[in-house]
Amino acid sequence: MKAVRVHETGAAEVLRYEDVDDPRPAAGEALVKIAAAGVNYLDVYYRSGFHWGGHHKRSLPYIPGAEAAGTVVAVGSHATDVKVGDRVAYGISNATVPMPSCAQCQAGIYIDSPPPSRSKPRQPRCCKA
Numbered sequence: 135m136k137a138v139r140v141h142e143t144g145a146a147e148v149l150r151y152e153d154v155d156d157p158r159p160a161a162g163e164a165l166v167k168i169a170a171a172g173v174n175y176l177d178v179y180y181r182s183g184f185h186w187g188g189h190h191k192r193s194l195p196y197i198p199g200a201e202a203a204g205t206v207v208a209v210g211s212h213a214t215d216v217k218v219g220d221r222v223a224y225g226i227s228n229a230t231v232p233m234p235s236c237a238q239c240q241a242g243i244y245i246d247s248p249p250p251s252r253s254k255p256r257q258p259r260c261c262k263a
Contacts, residue, residue, distance in 0.1 A: 141195040143183030149198075159210035166222055172201040176226065201225035 137154045159165040177198045203223035206216050216222060 137197050139195045139197055140181050140192075143181060143194075145182070148181065154197075159208050159213065161210045162212045163210045164206045164213055164216045164220075164222070165208040166202070166204040166224075167207045168199075168202045168204040170203045171199055172225075174200060176200040 135154060135156055136151060138149050138151050139154065140148055141150060142148050157165055177200050180192050180196075180200070181198060201224060203221070206218050206220045206222060209216060209218060
């Protein structure tokens with residue numbers, strides 16, 4: 135498959151469109167066919183090497199993408215919170231809402247949840263009361 139990857143930090147010129155191996159989910163992971171991806175300033179920060187507080191640093195090389203939505207097409211062993219065919223979305227945040235308890239929610243994986251609003255933040259399926 136083709137992907138845009140970052141091998142070194144810097145300006146937009148460091149982005150490379152190249153062939154990569156087809157991804158396979160590891161244990162506890164899901165492979166998502168991306169239907170929509172956000173391109174936001176967080177991705178520019180990562181690419182440029184700006185890591186406020188050091189907690190968002192990426193190992194090189196990496197494929198940019200701080201948020202996306204799509205459909206699960208494969209799951210690794212021990213992946214129990216999602217299954218093939220589930221619609222999911224993820225986003226990397228700076229913990230602007232209280233930290234949920236399960237690993238799926240901490241990773242920002244939201245399954246078939248309604249869009250968030252200012253009065254009611256998005257809640258992952260596994261943490262609904």
